[in-house]
Amino acid sequence: MCGLSVGLAWMLWLLLAGCAWSEPPPTPDPGEPFRPGLRAQDRSTALAWETFPRYDLDIRLADDRRLLTGTGQIRVPNPGPDPWTSLVFRLYPNLDHYGGLLQVQSVAVDGHPVNFLYQAADTAIRIELPQVLLPGEQTTVQIGWSLAIPEWADDTPAAYRLFGISQGMTSLPLFYPSLAVYASAEADPARPGWWMDVGTVRGDAAFNRASLFVVTATLPSLQVPVASGRELARTPVDGYRTRYVWATGPTREFLLHLGKDFRSQSVEAYGTQVTSYWLPGQESAGRAALQYAAGALRALSDRFGPYPYSELRVAVAPLSFRGMEYPQVLLLGTQLYDTALDELELRTAHEVAHQWWYLLVHNDPVNHPWIDEGLAEYASGIYLEVVHGRSEAEMLRRRRWEAVVERLVAEGADAPLDLPVDEYASGAQYEAVVYGKGALFYHAIRRALGEETFFAFLREYAETYRYAIVEPSDLLEMMRRYDPGAADALWREWIGGRDGPIR
Numbered sequence: 001m002c003g004l005s006v007g008l009a010w011m012l013w014l015l016l017a018g019c020a021w022s023e024p025p026p027t028p029d030p031g032e033p034f035r036p037g038l039r040a041q042d043r044s045t046a047l048a049w050e051t052f053p054r055y056d057l058d059i060r061l062a063d064d065r066r067l068l069t070g071t072g073q074i075r076v077p078n079p080g081p082d083p084w085t086s087l088v089f090r091l092y093p094n095l096d097h098y099g100g101l102l103q104v105q106s107v108a109v110d111g112h113p114v115n116f117l118y119q120a121a122d123t124a125i126r127i128e129l130p131q132v133l134l135p136g137e138q139t140t141v142q143i144g145w146s147l148a149i150p151e152w153a154d155d156t157p158a159a160y161r162l163f164g165i166s167q168g169m170t171s172l173p174l175f176y177p178s179l180a181v182y183a184s185a186e187a188d189p190a191r192p193g194w195w196m197d198v199g200t201v202r203g204d205a206a207f208n209r210a211s212l213f214v215v216t217a218t219l220p221s222l223q224v225p226v227a228s229g230r231e232l233a234r235t236p237v238d239g240y241r242t243r244y245v246w247a248t249g250p251t252r253e254f255l256l257h258l259g260k261d262f263r264s265q266s267v268e269a270y271g272t273q274v275t276s277y278w279l280p281g282q283e284s285a286g287r288a289a290l291q292y293a294a295g296a297l298r299a300l301s302d303r304f305g306p307y308p309y310s311e312l313r314v315a316v317a318p319l320s321f322r323g324m325e326y327p328q329v330l331l332l333g334t335q336l337y338d339t340a341l342d343e344l345e346l347r348t349a350h351e352v353a354h355q356w357w358y359l360l361v362h363n364d365p366v367n368h369p370w371i372d373e374g375l376a377e378y379a380s381g382i383y384l385e386v387v388h389g390r391s392e393a394e395m396l397r398r399r400r401w402e403a404v405v406e407r408l409v410a411e412g413a414d415a416p417l418d419l420p421v422d423e424y425a426s427g428a429q430y431e432a433v434v435y436g437k438g439a440l441f442y443h444a445i446r447r448a449l450g451e452e453t454f455f456a457f458l459r460e461y462a463e464t465y466r467y468a469i470v471e472p473s474d475l476l477e478m479m480r481r482y483d484p485g486a487a488d489a490l491w492r493e494w495i496g497g498r499d500g501p502i503r
């Protein structure tokens with residue numbers, strides 16, 4: 001405020017000098033573009049916005065959808081404790097089962113061009129930093145790239161395609177260079193340094209720090225986009241293209257999924273807009289998916305704590321009878337809308353549960369897949385319990401998890417729960433152990449802790465590790481806070497590490 005009881009000369013001086021010096025302009029709000037991606041009731045939550053990597057991406061998709069070109073500016077904060085002499089970005093489209101070709105054309109650090117080296121079967125580049133990035137400091141990386149998008153010939157509803165063009169849809173998860181996760185020796189003694197694992201089609205392959213995204217995308221106007229985050233702008237560019245801007249709250253990655261013929265409908269659930277997208281001929285299944293997703297969002301929010309984002313989208317995708325979780329988006333296979341319709345409800349609940357156990361609380365999906373998969377699977381039973389009653393949930397446990405694990409044991413094909421994805425002998429063994437036995441492990445925790453304590457434990461686990469990454473030891477420590485004796489006994493009985501018990 002300017003002074004009042006002063007002489008005219010003083011007033012004049014103040015006017016000439018301006019009052020602004022006594023009221024410095026407000027510092028820009030680092031959370032400003034990202035708050036719309038959160039629910040209205042979560043937008044004022046204090047978040048250390050500067051501690052998240054921030055991606056500002058500008059991409060263009062060719063009219064035939066076979067080529068994407070992009071430039072990005074990525075702010076990279078070093079959270080410590082190690083100083084960094086290099087950075088690693090993952091190029092997930094170059095994974096064999098993604099089938100894309102992402103080529104990096106230029107890299108600069110704080111405006112200075114730098115060299116880079118392809119690594120990990122071309123699914124990563126390493127950038128040597130011009131100067132050491134100390135803990136607490138940040139740097140900005142500018143990257144230009146092109147991405148050749150595969151068009152799959154196996155255009156049947158049985159085809160499972162995570163990436164590229166299939167069945168008239170275009171799925172583009174991780175279409176940009178994605179900062180690798182870094183673990184200090186203290187955080188992950190088994191695998192310190194930049195995470196360079198190369199996943200396969202059997203499990204999930206992407207591992208990411210929670211990050212902020214502003215994505216500007218110029219797309220063919222005929223395509224209906226399904227994206228992570230909140231749409232902030234939509235502008236026609238010429239007769240054929242539209243420019244969109246989306247921004248997210250803290251999130252693991254950014255998904256773009258397109259279909260020319262998508263129809264959609266939305267409902268509101270606990271302050272989140274839930275939208276379902278389907279293809280012509282799938283209307284009743286598409287509307288059912290909307291109700292299932294909204295119902296799961298409410299039921300699981302009540303058990304695990306709030307879902308903080310303003311959007312949740314569910315869309316049909318070329319994923320056969322399977323589903324796949326992305327931030328604020330779940331993709332469900334075409335067969336779930338048709339021949340496997342009786343699986344649609346459970347699959348939707350499982351993928352909605354991943355919004356807690358993958359998106360909010362993340363874990364290494366290649367080396368410890370059971371942490372989130374077992375809990376997402378168990379959560380589909382919690383959803384059933386809330387919506388259809390306890391006996392339905394018991395039937396699920398009996399048929400889907402116990403019977404499957406018993407069969408595995410009878411065949412002498414059991415395996416430990418905490419194994420990397422590719423150490424399982426087959427896809428069937430992987431699914432039975434990681435999903436079936438994994439779900440039963442969480443059920444055993446529930447029986448040991450009792451009803452109320454179990455959900456208090458899960459809510460605290462979600463709250464404590466929101467936007468963070470957990471190791472198995474973090475889960476064990478959280479269990480110990482509620483019942484150290486039971487926690488240790490359960491861990492010995494069910495987990496015990498990579499050479500741990502089989503049952």
Ligand SMILES: [Zn+2]
Pocket residue numbers: 350354373376
């Ligand atoms: Zn899953």
